[in-house]
Amino acid sequence: MKAFVKTLFGDTANIAGVALIVAVAAVLTGIGHPTWAVVAMPLTAVAVICWLVRH
């Protein structure tokens, strides 16, 4: 079961990183600037990937 869950979701660092990417998109959309998310979301994803590489 543990292997099943880890295959689907990854480890906690992976989940936290993706939560941050989604949060950036959700907050920018929520405050009425969804077009900013078009730029901010990919940049956040790269930052998260960078962090995961070092993790």
Add this chain to the structure above:
Amino acid sequence: MDWPAFLPLFLTAAVEWVEAFTIVLAVSLTIGWGASLGAAAAGLGTLAVLTALTGGALSLGLDLHAIQFVIGVFLLLFGVRWLAKAIARQAGLKALHDEDMEFRETQAKIGKGDWFAAWLVAYKGTLLEGLEVWLIVVAFSLHSHAWVFNGFAALAALAVVFASGLAIRAPLRRVPENAIKFVVGAMIVSFGTFWTLEALAGAVWPLGDWSLLALSAFFMAAGQALVPVMRARPRRLTA
């Protein structure tokens, strides 16, 4: 037909099936080809049932935006992990995946067990490697409804990998797994980013569906740019 999804689907499936084949091959030396392939077929059967159940459950009139959001997040979870791993391996921070080592480790694992334990290793190996294929097939099919076509892409990869493996009867060590993981990881992150934001904010991507190409190019370029940066900051090598 969902041709934009064919390449990422086929490549993702091929990488996973190579790993599954290595396990099936190692098990076959203990319990024979018939039983080992039977275990792999049972694993594939479980995945087929899982795909059918998922397809049925998700076609019960759920909100399209909610589905798109969930799938987008799953693709991000999957793609970010693959891309980070590929960059770490390319930068020398993580050991490259070694099919020979995987083969030896599987053999050592089943060396002391009985017939059923070995069968279970082949079944579980195929099932776990295939889970990521299932996830990608479901993700792309929810968007395009091309369940049969996308399933065919995954099965085509399976046929190519297992036919090649059975022909040489050895681990498929020459498959450029890391390069494939890098490209597929970038594509999957692109799809995840695109769908998640579209689910949250509607049609905000300036180029519409063409933004996917721009996103893929961006993530590939950023990934390649990160490799020398990460290489310049060495840390302990991990498996």
